[in-house]
Amino acid sequence: MFEAAEIGHKLGKNQYRREEPKLRQALLDAQYALLDNGTFPVIILINGVDGAGKGETVNLFNEWMDPRHIHTRAFGAPPDAEADRPEMWRFWQALPPKGRIGILFGSWYSDPILKRVMGHEKRAVFERRLERIRHFERMLFAEGALILKLWFHLSKDAQRRRLKKLQADPDTAWRVTKEDLAHWRQYDKFVPLCAEALRETSTGEAPWHVIEGSDPEYRALTAGRLLLEALTARLTGTAPPQSPAAPPPEASLDGRNLLNTLDYRRTLSRTRYESRLARAQARLNLLTRHKRMRRHGLVLVFEGMDAAGKGSTIRRLTRAMDARFYRVIPIAAPTDEERAQPYLWRFWRHLPGHGAAVIFDRSWYGRVLVERVEGYCAEPDWMRAYHEINEFEEQLADAGAIVVKFWLAITQAEQLRRFRERELTTYKRFKITDEDWRNRDKWPAYEQSVCDMIERTSTTFAPWHVIAANDKRLARTHVIETLCEHIEARL
Amino acid sequence: MFEAAEIGHKLGKNQYRREEPKLRQALLDAQYALLDNGTFPVIILINGVDGAGKGETVNLFNEWMDPRHIHTRAFGAPPDAEADRPEMWRFWQALPPKGRIGILFGSWYSDPILKRVMGHEKRAVFERRLERIRHFERMLFAEGALILKLWFHLSKDAQRRRLKKLQADPDTAWRVTKEDLAHWRQYDKFVPLCAEALRETSTGEAPWHVIEGSDPEYRALTAGRLLLEALTARLTGTAPPQSPAAPPPEASLDGRNLLNTLDYRRTLSRTRYESRLARAQARLNLLTRHKRMRRHGLVLVFEGMDAAGKGSTIRRLTRAMDARFYRVIPIAAPTDEERAQPYLWRFWRHLPGHGAAVIFDRSWYGRVLVERVEGYCAEPDWMRAYHEINEFEEQLADAGAIVVKFWLAITQAEQLRRFRERELTTYKRFKITDEDWRNRDKWPAYEQSVCDMIERTSTTFAPWHVIAANDKRLARTHVIETLCEHIEARL
Numbered sequence: 001m002f003e004a005a006e007i008g009h010k011l012g013k014n015q016y017r018r019e020e021p022k023l024r025q026a027l028l029d030a031q032y033a034l035l036d037n038g039t040f041p042v043i044i045l046i047n048g049v050d051g052a053g054k055g056e057t058v059n060l061f062n063e064w065m066d067p068r069h070i071h072t073r074a075f076g077a078p079p080d081a082e083a084d085r086p087e088m089w090r091f092w093q094a095l096p097p098k099g100r101i102g103i104l105f106g107s108w109y110s111d112p113i114l115k116r117v118m119g120h121e122k123r124a125v126f127e128r129r130l131e132r133i134r135h136f137e138r139m140l141f142a143e144g145a146l147i148l149k150l151w152f153h154l155s156k157d158a159q160r161r162r163l164k165k166l167q168a169d170p171d172t173a174w175r176v177t178k179e180d181l182a183h184w185r186q187y188d189k190f191v192p193l194c195a196e197a198l199r200e201t202s203t204g205e206a207p208w209h210v211i212e213g214s215d216p217e218y219r220a221l222t223a224g225r226l227l228l229e230a231l232t233a234r235l236t237g238t239a240p241p242q243s244p245a246a247p248p249p250e251a252s253l254d255g256r257n258l259l260n261t262l263d264y265r266r267t268l269s270r271t272r273y274e275s276r277l278a279r280a281q282a283r284l285n286l287l288t289r290h291k292r293m294r295r296h297g298l299v300l301v302f303e304g305m306d307a308a309g310k311g312s313t314i315r316r317l318t319r320a321m322d323a324r325f326y327r328v329i330p331i332a333a334p335t336d337e338e339r340a341q342p343y344l345w346r347f348w349r350h351l352p353g354h355g356a357a358v359i360f361d362r363s364w365y366g367r368v369l370v371e372r373v374e375g376y377c378a379e380p381d382w383m384r385a386y387h388e389i390n391e392f393e394e395q396l397a398d399a400g401a402i403v404v405k406f407w408l409a410i411t412q413a414e415q416l417r418r419f420r421e422r423e424l425t426t427y428k429r430f431k432i433t434d435e436d437w438r439n440r441d442k443w444p445a446y447e448q449s450v451c452d453m454i455e456r457t458s459t460t461f462a463p464w465h466v467i468a469a470n471d472k473r474l475a476r477t478h479v480i481e482t483l484c485e486h487i488e489a490r491l
Numbered sequence: 492m493f494e495a496a497e498i499g500h501k502l503g504k505n506q507y508r509r510e511e512p513k514l515r516q517a518l519l520d521a522q523y524a525l526l527d528n529g530t531f532p533v534i535i536l537i538n539g540v541d542g543a544g545k546g547e548t549v550n551l552f553n554e555w556m557d558p559r560h561i562h563t564r565a566f567g568a569p570p571d572a573e574a575d576r577p578e579m580w581r582f583w584q585a586l587p588p589k590g591r592i593g594i595l596f597g598s599w600y601s602d603p604i605l606k607r608v609m610g611h612e613k614r615a616v617f618e619r620r621l622e623r624i625r626h627f628e629r630m631l632f633a634e635g636a637l638i639l640k641l642w643f644h645l646s647k648d649a650q651r652r653r654l655k656k657l658q659a660d661p662d663t664a665w666r667v668t669k670e671d672l673a674h675w676r677q678y679d680k681f682v683p684l685c686a687e688a689l690r691e692t693s694t695g696e697a698p699w700h701v702i703e704g705s706d707p708e709y710r711a712l713t714a715g716r717l718l719l720e721a722l723t724a725r726l727t728g729t730a731p732p733q734s735p736a737a738p739p740p741e742a743s744l745d746g747r748n749l750l751n752t753l754d755y756r757r758t759l760s761r762t763r764y765e766s767r768l769a770r771a772q773a774r775l776n777l778l779t780r781h782k783r784m785r786r787h788g789l790v791l792v793f794e795g796m797d798a799a800g801k802g803s804t805i806r807r808l809t810r811a812m813d814a815r816f817y818r819v820i821p822i823a824a825p826t827d828e829e830r831a832q833p834y835l836w837r838f839w840r841h842l843p844g845h846g847a848a849v850i851f852d853r854s855w856y857g858r859v860l861v862e863r864v865e866g867y868c869a870e871p872d873w874m875r876a877y878h879e880i881n882e883f884e885e886q887l888a889d890a891g892a893i894v895v896k897f898w899l900a901i902t903q904a905e906q907l908r909r910f911r912e913r914e915l916t917t918y919k920r921f922k923i924t925d926e927d928w929r930n931r932d933k934w935p936a937y938e939q940s941v942c943d944m945i946e947r948t949s950t951t952f953a954p955w956h957v958i959a960a961n962d963k964r965l966a967r968t969h970v971i972e973t974l975c976e977h978i979e980a981r982l
Contacts, residue, residue: 074814323565
């Protein structure tokens with residue numbers, strides 16, 4: 001991986017002086033073309049060994065182009081304060097919007113490599129983290145991002161010479177930290193692991209580029225040209241093709257599915273309801289105040305056809321909780337900041353820390369429900385969403401979150417009854433719009449989407465519960481009791 | 492303050508059943524009118540004694556209206572993780588955008604009152620916090636917000652009866668926490684202090700409404716009507732008048748000002764520059780890695796006429812810092828999420844925690860510079876901004892931030908020279924636009940604004956440094972050295 005980057009690449013200063021202004025101008029033009037185009041972000045990862053010119057390259061990019069449209073973020077070891085959110089959380093927060101360049105100094109590669117070098121994580125964990133990175137980058141690519149991964153390399157000898165030189169000059173000695181020296185001593189362990197990480201994550205969607213870092217002129221022009229070529233190719237070419245995702249399962253031949261085989265006839269009397277609900281709420285309240293809850297977050301998803309009772313069920317749930325414990329996030333149209341980011345970004349920003357709950361009234365499942373049925377997104381996009389969603393929820397669970405998802409199922413006849421009731425009750429009229437009637441016409445398509453969704457995204461770490469909700473009382477108690485069981489199992 | 496709320500207000504159930512549907516419908520209509528109108532947010536503060544129906548009212552509002560357009564947030568004691576940002580930070584993050592209703596359960600009143608009751612804070616601190624709250628609410632009001640402050644009250648006896656009743660029923664006993672009992676025992680200390688807080692913060696812009704909480708029907712209809720009346724009055728009336736702000740000082744008679752009396756002739760030779768810069772950078776690097784820095788944040792503001800050298804100075808500064816330590820925030824046009832919030836919101840969201848730096852390339856001072864000169868905001872808005880900005884920066888300083896602001900001053904002749912140079916150098920051409928030439932024509936108006944700004948916002952906790960920047964080398968070293976002095980003084 002690094003052989004070609006140890007042969008002592010060098011450029012004459014004259015050649016640099018000739019070419020640098022042209023490169024700079026071309027990069028600037030490309031940056032403004034990207035801004036005008038506005039349909040994709042550029043994500044530049046800057047990684048490599050110490051002293052190979054990473055920081056210098058970040059500075060150069062900011063000097064060559066208009067820094068007001070470059071989002072530069074540097075990452076160290078994950079800070080403790082963020083430890084209660086998934087490790088990728090801070091990178092999601094740093095993604096550049098469409099039309100902009102994001103420079104990620106450090107990036108999602110640093111921590112897996114360092115933890116493995118130090119022996120803090122086993123090989124299996126290391127490999128799993130690399131796999132997740134591959135999937136994450138594939139998602140970014142599919143969402144339109146141009147990803148440029150630059151690795152700056154120095155031979156062991158070149159690194160030693162550089163550290164010596166810096167230390168010798170009192171004006172630069174401060175640049176050599178204890179960590180730099182410690183890393184250098186680990187060189188023989190560090191570099192082979194880096195080579196493996198690069199090999200395993202150099203994909204068609206996001207290939208690695210290794211740059212020898214010892215000669216500043218060679219390094220600068222090489223990095224600049226790689227960026228320019230990638231940008232120009234993307235701006236003048238067409239969007240690259242995506243690898244196809246697995247199609248959803250075929251509809252079954254007998255027409256029976258998860259929803260139409262549910263028992264919708266059971267009911268709960270008002271008296272039994274009131275005592276069961278009160279008991280379930282008390283149980284939930286105690287659980288949310290349990291001291292072990294401080295090491296967990298709670299992520300609840302409510303989905304269902306229009307008028308299935310999502311809002312009223314959520315209110316029964318939240319009445320059992322301290323108001324400081326939970327937040328309800330109703331999902332409606334995205335804002336422009338959200339539209340300029342990958343699909344899941346708007347959900348990542350609301351994730352709870354430990355000891356807190358976030359309740360989503362509709363959620364990321366819109367991608368495989370309304371967006372699929374209404375054609376708001378292309379077929380490959382919703383097809384890949386199942387897998388992306390599973391990985392998203394797995395990351396939540398790994399970070400300690402208890403993830404529970406409810407589908408409130410009603411029959412078409414019951415929906416009609418509720419729509420009519422809403423039209424008759426003045427203060428419920430806002431709940432019923434022309435769109436609801438239009439959606440109702442597409443009932444079979446929605447039903448198919450729901451069944452596919454449950455089939456493909458009900459996992460051990462984030463299970464779906466399909467709740468027959470024709471009887472509101474039964475549905476509400478059922479939801480709270482199910483939730484209590486889940487929390488008890490995890491605590 | 493609470494006398495009228497202890498007389499046992501009560502409503503018959505029949506009256507409630509008659510009036511509730513009408514009220515509910517009217518509130519819903521008003522909520523949708525607010526959404527259509529979209530020019531102001533509604534901020535509802537829910538405070539009061541335990542058991543007086545605060546949580547129930549929050550639930551009712553969410554049931555009566557469309558909860559998808561209500562942002563409900565509850566606040567407990569400030570969590571440790573946020574302690575390194577100003578206390579108001581979490582409230583800024585919770586403000587509803589224009590057109591929406593935000594319900595703040597707890598709000599900025601809880602902590603000052605509790606800290607004082609417990610004796611954790613002195614009377615002078617308590618009074619100062621109330622004063623800040625008044626100013627904060629006045630700013631919200633001036634930014635267009637409709638503020639409804641509801642206080643739910645119970646007499647000591649009524650509170651005792653309620654706790655007893657809850658404890659007696661096994662289904663509701665969990666609702667009575669140890670804190671509730673502790674608070675009840677403090678009643679005689681707590682309530683007079685609340686009365687004082689309410690008196691001191693009941694202003695024309697944001698008056699308090701006290702509601703007796705013992706009868707659920709009375710409480711519900713009263714709270715609902717207050718909200719309805721406030722909403723209707725605002726939606727059908729005109730925006731309320733603001734209290735006038737102090738005008739900026741008059742221009743001096745002799746035409747001499749802070750900028751035109753500066754010495755722009757001093758220069759620094761390249762050799763002296765290089766050694767002074769390297770020394771200053773080394774000094775700055777050590778300071779940013781100082782262990783006491785972990786208890787401070789660093790907020791730097793760079794302002795200056797076009798072509799004053801803000802960007803290049805910032806790059807010299809950041810080269811001396813670990814990339815993980817700082818973030819540069821260039822301020823351009825606000826996003827739609829930012830436009831739907833009070834002016835300072837977009838800066839609050841970027842504030843650094845302890846041990847981190849945020850460098851603003853242009854800043855909140857745009858309000859009193861470009862927005863004033865170009866007429867992007869009304870005169871009363873920029874006039875009140877001086878005071879708002881001072882309070883904002885004082886909060887930063889109180890939370891441990893080191894706030895330093897630089898005005899890079901160049902002469903009109905030097906600006907012209909740089910504009911021409913930019914037009915001649917291809918890769919600098921992006922830095923010069925028609926707008927820059929237009930701004931240049933307004934030089935005297937900008938100069939006046941700058942002088943007023945420095946006069947009114949240079950404080951001990953956030954001083955301005957006017958740096959003569961005709962000589963770039965001198966300006967860069969001067970900035971870094973000045974910054975080092977400030978940090979040293981604080982550490």
